[in-house]
Amino acid sequence: MYSSKLSVSIHILCLAALHPDGPITSDWIAGSIHTNPALVRRLLVKLKRAGLIKTQTGMGVTGLAKPAGKISLLEVFRAVESEQRLFDIHTDTNLNCPVGAKIEQVLTATYDKMQTNLEHELDAVHLSQLVTLF
């Protein structure tokens, strides 16, 4: 299972999208998520580096860096999730065994398609679609 970082990041981005007027602080965001501001800020840094939000010292989050219709969940996922592969594959297998020698290659090929399909699905969902649901 992937961590909740994608979920929390989407939460943050939705809040930003719904408050285009004034800046919102990490403290206020943390209040909606029910966590603490430092955790929010760590995610904010990654979202900012990925070009998804704008922040300013002394102000907070000053808005999305691009329209909600142009932000896909794949971009958010790539921005915040450290390990992006779907399934872990055991390495250091016994190369003297036919299975041990090829299992990594076989599984990589098998999983790659699923990984790619998942990414396509993430890419098909945009922040704008989610924002309308609140």
Added chain:
Amino acid sequence: MYSSKLSVSIHILCLAALHPDGPITSDWIAGSIHTNPALVRRLLVKLKRAGLIKTQTGMGVTGLAKPAGKISLLEVFRAVESEQRLFDIHTDTNLNCPVGAKIEQVLTATYDKMQTNLEHELDAVHLSQLVTLF
């Protein structure tokens, strides 16, 4: 990222499929995976409970419990992976905030489709397809 349990289990099942004649021991399997027998046996227990392999005390793995063409990766995944959801969702959000109040529901709906699609893909791959690759 899901753990390597699915990968290791597939490794085990392929070995079993390729040795229909005699029984193979967890010790021998561990030699191919390059891990230790106890870890293999822990997976074997789950695979046996799921009706995928046959084991016997004093002998080892005596074969697949059904034809390789009838064993899908979804069955293996369900048998061995403890946490099957794709993305974790943060709970205990602030219900006084519109986003906090609905985020869990919105994300669940969004992720559910991806989860289902992934499971369909896992279900479409059968052990027999992989066995031919070694």
Added chain:
DNA sequence: CCGTTTGTAACCATTATAGTTACAAACAAA
């Protein structure tokens, strides 16, 4: 009855996540 192997329990090490405190640097506003 013997020898082998499973099934299982009880550990340990490592890693990632999430939570928390603290504070210097940046910056808006007065």
Added chain:
DNA sequence: TTTGTTTGTAACTATAATGGTTACAAACGG
């Protein structure tokens, strides 16, 4: 220019899962 606020970041902790390891009673084939 000064003040007050907030970010960006470091450091630390708790917790949980994974993977690795040892050990041994029970089961069972030969």
